[in-house]
Amino acid sequence: MSNLEKIIVLEDEVEASLMEDILQERGIPFLIKTYDCLAYDGIFQVNWGWGHIEADPEYRAEIEKIHQEINPEQKQSESEGPAKK
Numbered sequence: 858m859s860n861l862e863k864i865i866v867l868e869d870e871v872e873a874s875l876m877e878d879i880l881q882e883r884g885i886p887f888l889i890k891t892y893d894c895l896a897y898d899g900i901f902q903v904n905w906g907w908g909h910i911e912a913d914p915e916y917r918a919e920i921e922k923i924h925q926e927i928n929p930e931q932k933q934s935e936s937e938g939p940a941k942k
Contacts, residue, residue, distance in 0.1 A: 860913055860914065861888060861911040861912060861913060862911060862912070862913075862914055862917075863909050863910075864887075864909070864910045864911065864912050864916070864917055864920045864921065865909060865910050865920060865924045866906040866909045867889070867906055867908050867909060867910065868906055868907055868928075869907045870907060872927070872928070873889055873891075873907060873908060876889075876910060876920075876923065876924065876927070877889060879923050879927075880910075880923070883919075883923075885912065885916050885919065886912065886913065886916070887910050887911065887912040887916070887920070888910070888911045888912070889909075889910055890908050890909055890911060891907060892906065892907065892908050892909075
């Protein structure tokens with residue numbers, strides 16, 4: 858996992874937990890980074906989403922497919938910008 862890149866933005870902790878469970882079950886190496894910052898009382902999460910998943914680019918398509926399956930209403934690749942509100 859030396860060549861990590863941001864794959865998807867996570868909207869909340871529930872979505873993060875669900876993605877974590879699925880990715881672990883499928884043996885996909887990844888990191889979850891939260892945008893939580895106690896000093897700013899969650900202001901980054903309001904603007905950017907809860908956090909994001911980082912993984913090797915070879916897993917991008919599979920991770921995006923899983924994310925689309927659990928969030929069919931999100932059509933844009935969330936790695937391209939801030940989370941939709």
